[in-house]
Amino acid sequence: MTRAVNEMVERGEVSPMALLRRHVTGDWGDVPEEDRQSNEQALVHGDRLLSSYRIGELLTVWIITEADRSATTLLLPDDY
Numbered sequence: 001m002t003r004a005v006n007e008m009v010e011r012g013e014v015s016p017m018a019l020l021r022r023h024v025t026g027d028w029g030d031v032p033e034e035d036r037q038s039n040e041q042a043l044v045h046g047d048r049l050l051s052s053y054r055i056g057e058l059l060t061v062w063i064i065t066e067a068d069r070s071a072t073t074l075l076l077p078d079d080y
Contacts, residue, residue, distance in 0.1 A: 001016060001027045001073065001074040001075065002047070002073065002074070002075040002076065002079040003078075003079070004075070004076050005061060005074045005075060005076060006080055008059075010061075013055070013059075013073075014055055014061060014079045016074055019053050019061060019063060019074065020063065020072070020074075021053075022051065022053065023049070023065070026039075026043075027051070028049075028050070028051045029051045029052045029053040029054070030052045030053060030054050030060070031050060031051065031052045035050055035052075038050075039051075042067070046067055046068075046069075047067050048064065048066060048067045049063075049064065049065040050062065050063070050064050050067065051063040051064075054072070059076075060076070060077055061074055061075070061076060062074070062075050062076070062077060062080070063075075
């Protein structure tokens, strides 16, 4: 996770395990339909996966799994 997300976890604002659980089970959260379809194709073809989860009214956390599945990162959109 990025430093910003880590700080939020330390303050108890974000539960990374709950978000990761959603991501690994194919609950992509609040992504547009186009990204949802891309994720479904990525599962078959081994491309990058993107999930987006709203935490409260003002906060969004993204989870990105790289195409080669070597890393999964929790980040804020501003961290991208």
